[in-house]
Amino acid sequence: MTSFALPYEVHGDGAHKVFAVHGWFADRSAYAAVLPDLDRASFAYALVDLRGYGEARDATGAYTTAEAAVDLVELADRLGWERFSVIGHSMGGAVAQRLLAVAPQRVRRIVGVSPVPASGMPLAGEQEALFTEAAHRAEHQRAIIDVTTGGRRPAAWLDRMVARSLERSDAKAFRAWLDSWAGEDFSADVAGSEVPALAVAGALDPALSPEVMRQTWMSWYPRARLAVLPGAGHYAMDETPLELIRTVEDFLRADGTYGTGAAREADAAGDAVEAREAVEASDAAEEREGEPA
Template sequence: MDSFVLPHELHGDGAHRVFAVHGWFADRSAYAAVLPDLDRASFTYVPVDLRGYGEAADAPGPYTTARAAVDLVALADRLGWTEFSVIGHSKGGAVAVGAPPTPSRQWGRLLALAPGRLRRIIGVSPVPASGMPLSGEQGALFTGAAHRAADRRAIIDFTTGGRRPAAWLDRMVRLSSRRSDAKAFGAWLDSWAGEDFHTEVTGSEVPALAVAGELDPALSPEVMRRTWLSWYRHGRLVALPGAGHYAMDETPLELIRVVEDFLRADGRDGTAPDGAGTDADGGGVA
């Protein structure tokens, strides 16, 4: 039996429990910029390190979104969480996608394992459940990123609209290289880019929010409209005008407000959104 436990940390002691899953380029420190300003009275946030990253850099594979879902459910059991929400950034969005809460239709990666336990899903620039097929020069760039810092930098620069300072790009590359295992990094690419399980999530009843940066040409608001909003029956979209692919670093306060308003919206913990739930793109929800 696999005794591996996802490395993690707890922030807050609120009744609404929330896993935070990082993307391809980072470990759980991807959420460092938002941690100081989270509502720790209403929520308990648990950022995790997936296999191949951070404190789990030496963990054995497989390095797949499906295995990550198994690991998350195992951690929820260990923490005594009967239900929880999940935030997933980029690759982590493919881990977070959900399914109907009825055991008779076990779609999706997480609720196929634990039907009825997933409260809400949030994808921050999430990779769609259809994957992101890569070929030609683009495929070579992403494949090369496992071993070449210049390729990682080019990807980060492109997905933030070419607008970020050189020193920030360099820092992001250094952190990414230090906090990920090169072999696992490459294997993860095969999973999040190559797997298509969108038919398993289509029709999901779990409320699902996609947060997309308007400066991100790869996972743009338009991509979210074609994927996220068409698959999830209660799918919603917020477009952040000042963000690219890394909203946690680029627009942390705006991201926190959007995320926590959505988490509060089920009203099950006696809380309500701070703002009047706007339903307009580019500052609200579509």
């Protein structure tokens, strides 16, 4: 792996340092909709462009989640961040989990927003063709975004998401990233990690659904939590930004209360409650979908 300085921008000057990592279809502008309402006094958010995206669009590399994790650690060193939390959307969620293997002692908490599991997402048949050709075919990207948001979003938004993706990513890098996040299974390297880990799933996302999170994320991490956003699909930053901010920042703030035996017990109880509430929220959303209009 070659050393590379990831482009970034920092929002806030709080003591709790947080990286925000984008997904397959966007650069760091993926977080634009949540920026106005972040708690900048409590947190310092560093939004990054992975290799092949945004200001790093022309950067060479392997375009893998493992390489990205090393890049983030090097950026943390440059920023003087000894410990930090990581938020990752979709592909960025796989990068966040890679950090548990690369630098577990430096990670405070991880948050996956519709995160790709550490076991990858094997593709086959028509689905494989849809994804592998998406680097060069706008209609494939549009179809993927439409399906993963439940087919409920306006045409203009879908078109804007595709235009941003094509403008801010390199086609070759985009295609190479797919082989890493979809095809690599590093779950054995991270299963059992004691780092608190929150998965945020959109109830309208059929690909990285709450059930997928229960089978993967919730089974691997002893201190895992699952939050389900009933009104969101795969792009909670755009679909339900305020609900996402509240969910994520409440989880990050809990880091300061953990340590004593009593706090550990309270945290464990909270895990169980959140997991149960997530199941109930998902079930309720599914029932509503079956109701007549």
